[in-house]
Amino acid sequence: MTGKRKNSRSPDMLLRITKPHIQHVTTVKEWDEYARANDLPTSRILGHTFGSWNEFKESLGIPAKSREGSPNKVYDQKKLINIIKEHSDFFTSKSVWNEYARKNQLPVYEVFYYHKFKWKDIQEIAGVPYSAYTDEELLQLANEYKEYLTSREEWDEFAKENGYPKSVTFHRRFGGWFKFKKRLFGRTKEDLLKIAREHEHAFTTKKEWDEYSQAHHLPKSQEYYRTFGNWNKVKSLIHT
Incomplete structure (x- = not known):
């Protein structure tokens, strides 16, 4: 059987393969040197599949070069x-x-x-606090030192002393301090009620509970309020 050898890789597959290496998708020469060293498809294969090298780059979201050879100026x-x-x-x-x-x-x-x-x-x-930590690394760090997560102020003091990301990093990365703690601890309503029942003697006013919870590393009144919507409702549910 005769004929040209066909490239069996689809455009979607080629994009998945090349996207992790996007910082090297610059010139044909630079890409081909990198591709040969890392067993990746060459510019010829990519150009043939997408119609041209520039069309391949545009498929990755990279401004291609104009006919004059200068960078595309849609964005500066x-x-x-x-x-x-x-x-x-x-x-x-x-x-x-x-x-x-x-x-x-x-x-x-x-x-x-x-x-x-x-x-x-x-x-x-x-204006977003930069952190070299990934989401999973932030969660691992928080879990390791969760006794300091009773309040943002306590965490920030601990973080400052030890060179860790401040609470604002968790807040921005996970969409809020409460959402971050919920993802970390995954407390359900029943979990919170169980804690309240075990420490019922201190579950009187929000102020008294917050002082007690901070000393014993327990969820603060704010978490109860956001979960149940009403402090008195939580108090009534303790006895059911």
Whole structure:
């Protein structure tokens, strides 16, 4: 049987393969050197599949080169900085931003990277506390020192003394301090009622409970209020 050898990889498959290496998708020469060293598809295969090298880059969200050979000027650094400031709430993580960007026809993170923005720089412009920790690493850290999570103030004091991320990092990364603690501890209503029943003698006023809970590393009144909506309701449920 004769004929040209066909590339069996689909465009979607090629995008999945190359996306983790997107920082090396610059020029044909640089990519081919990197691709050969890492057993990845060459620019010829990518160009053949997507129609051209530039069309492949655009499929990854990277501004391609114009016919004159200069970078595509749809976005420049000034425009990108304005976008960061206008949408600062969505730069908590790369995945959060990319999802938001695709829904709102905005440049994905790779476009910022192409224009020499590091993620740390982007978060600094957006006013988001930068953290080198991944979500899982933050949860592991918090779980290891959970006795200091009774309040944001207590955690911040502990974090400052030990060089750990402050509470605002957890707040921004997980969409709120309460949501972060809920993800970490996963307390249900029954869990909270069980704790309240075991310490019923201190479950009187919110002020007294907060003083007691802080001393014994228990959930504060705010967590009960947000879960049940009413302090007196919790008190009545203790006896049911």
